[in-house]
Amino acid sequence: MSAALLYALAGAALFAIGLAGLLLQPHLLRKILAFNILGSGAFLILVGLGQRDGIIDPVPQAMVLTGIVVAIAATALALALARQLLDLTGQMRLPEDRPDTEPADD
Amino acid sequence: MTDFPDPLPWLIVLPLLWGTLAFLLGPGRGGRLAIAAIALQGVLALQLAGQLLDDGSRVYAVGGWGAPLGIDLMADGLAAVMLLLTQAVALPLAVFARGYFAASPKGRELFWPLTGFLLAALNALFVSADLFNIYVTLELLGLAAVGLVAIAGGRQPVTAAMRYLFATLLGSGAYLLGVALIYGSYGSVSLAVLTPLLTSEAPLAVTLAAALILTGLLLKTALFPFHFWLPPAHGGAPAPVSALLSALVIKASFYLVLRLWLELFAPLATVAAAQLIGALGAAAILWGSWLALTQTRLKMLVAYSTVAQVGYLFLLFPLATLVPLGAADSAVQGGVMQAVAHGLAKAAMFAAAGSMIVATGRDDIGRLGGVGARLPLTLFSFGLAGVTLMGLPPSGGFSAKWLLLMAALESGQWWWVAVMIAGGLLTAAYVFKVLRRAFLPVAEGDRVTRVPRTLEFSAFALALAAILLGLFGAPLLELLAVGRAA
Numbered sequence: 001m002s003a004a005l006l007y008a009l010a011g012a013a014l015f016a017i018g019l020a021g022l023l024l025q026p027h028l029l030r031k032i033l034a035f036n037i038l039g040s041g042a043f044l045i046l047v048g049l050g051q052r053d054g055i056i057d058p059v060p061q062a063m064v065l066t067g068i069v070v071a072i073a074a075t076a077l078a079l080a081l082a083r084q085l086l087d088l089t090g091q092m093r094l095p096e097d098r099p100d101t102e103p104a105d106d
Numbered sequence: 107m108t109d110f111p112d113p114l115p116w117l118i119v120l121p122l123l124w125g126t127l128a129f130l131l132g133p134g135r136g137g138r139l140a141i142a143a144i145a146l147q148g149v150l151a152l153q154l155a156g157q158l159l160d161d162g163s164r165v166y167a168v169g170g171w172g173a174p175l176g177i178d179l180m181a182d183g184l185a186a187v188m189l190l191l192t193q194a195v196a197l198p199l200a201v202f203a204r205g206y207f208a209a210s211p212k213g214r215e216l217f218w219p220l221t222g223f224l225l226a227a228l229n230a231l232f233v234s235a236d237l238f239n240i241y242v243t244l245e246l247l248g249l250a251a252v253g254l255v256a257i258a259g260g261r262q263p264v265t266a267a268m269r270y271l272f273a274t275l276l277g278s279g280a281y282l283l284g285v286a287l288i289y290g291s292y293g294s295v296s297l298a299v300l301t302p303l304l305t306s307e308a309p310l311a312v313t314l315a316a317a318l319i320l321t322g323l324l325l326k327t328a329l330f331p332f333h334f335w336l337p338p339a340h341g342g343a344p345a346p347v348s349a350l351l352s353a354l355v356i357k358a359s360f361y362l363v364l365r366l367w368l369e370l371f372a373p374l375a376t377v378a379a380a381q382l383i384g385a386l387g388a389a390a391i392l393w394g395s396w397l398a399l400t401q402t403r404l405k406m407l408v409a410y411s412t413v414a415q416v417g418y419l420f421l422l423f424p425l426a427t428l429v430p431l432g433a434a435d436s437a438v439q440g441g442v443m444q445a446v447a448h449g450l451a452k453a454a455m456f457a458a459a460g461s462m463i464v465a466t467g468r469d470d471i472g473r474l475g476g477v478g479a480r481l482p483l484t485l486f487s488f489g490l491a492g493v494t495l496m497g498l499p500p501s502g503g504f505s506a507k508w509l510l511l512m513a514a515l516e517s518g519q520w521w522w523v524a525v526m527i528a529g530g531l532l533t534a535a536y537v538f539k540v541l542r543r544a545f546l547p548v549a550e551g552d553r554v555t556r557v558p559r560t561l562e563f564s565a566f567a568l569a570l571a572a573i574l575l576g577l578f579g580a581p582l583l584e585l586l587a588v589g590r591a592a
Contacts, residue, residue, distance in 0.1 A: 074275055
């Protein structure tokens, strides 16, 4: 098994773990962490497959750097929203919202 | 490239600039600046469309570097149509938003900066020429859109924003994994480099990548059964935000599905996959329309109507895949026409709904009595937008559905015709549900106040544009043909 394939398989496993966490974990912080794991899996595949015959390709490295910046921005927004939700509802999980039965806020 | 300034990069830089300026000016400020800048963007988009009609599609190398070192921007007919739609919807909505936030200040603090970033992301997405740049613009778009959903604060909008954020992040995660697999297989993300490389004998990893990318984008477009996040997000936000999201943001991921399906992934497209997407579209039309009919809140009704109208967009895939060339052309034209018509009409409908909510002080279809008498122009705009959504002549919605019907009959797929007719009837039912209530007299104890003129006229301008599109849609189809394989 080549190193590239090993990285890719590890990345795929991370992606699957992240996906499961994002869908199954009710706690918001766990969901946010799961999203980061999922993203890291995709980055690992991108970097892992991006080497030809042991020569490292710099382009995917640049892409992953950009991707990390994007992931940090998304994480910050998610944390800010989770914090607001905690202040509003007192819990760190998505409430069962049925907007059609709730009085309008606006 | 003798034109100065070149419209292609400025369409991205300009909204970024005024968005940042609006943020620096302070909370709630920058509305007038935004309106002026969006008008300028409209001129740039028209200028770009003119260049394309004269010289065919074009490429712009950012910073003069050029691919593969730098980032290329690429504009063809389809991109130009979407750019025109974006500026055409954004301008009346900006006028509307100024009036709306003056009357109902909740959420005005960050509206203008986030709208600037949203428009920059949209314009950049439409002219991106490589898969990774598309990923970045998709994320920018998603983050700006989530921010806009949450600006009003309160339990329901923040919950909707959180749910929307997870949905959109999952969608872009799947997209990014697909991009990684494609880069691993071909060593490039440029659409121009990849398109000739990708053939029907592509390795399994590429088929998997295509499935991941398309699924991620369908999640972001809220195609049934991925529509769960859309109604609370679009129905809970302030009216100008709902209008931007429903009219433009979901069109961005639809645009990508369309472009990738027709160009990059065309060798992999199978009839079964196309029929599956079409079936999901049909389910969205019927289920979304039915749920719209059962809503008691006005904005939720309009939001479920978006779920249904998204379904029409996806009917083009079975009609354009592996069928006679004439039918495929007519299907693509119909699908793009539907995207434009729905963009204008849904912006008008959300704007009109926003005016009605400001006037009655509540978001309740049962309490709309008196709106017909006090806000006739707003109700007329709502009705005109409804005409487009139903697909009655002479609206843009009619042209779109007519082109789709022609494609269905030409390619012998009559079952989509039945879906379109049923969807049209259900649409009529939920539009008339609102109109019927609005024509009733004011209920005892309710008050209907007047709203500023700008609110009424901006909604009317959008609704009128959706109708005029049906009468003067030919130039748009001519523009769409630029750069498509003849």
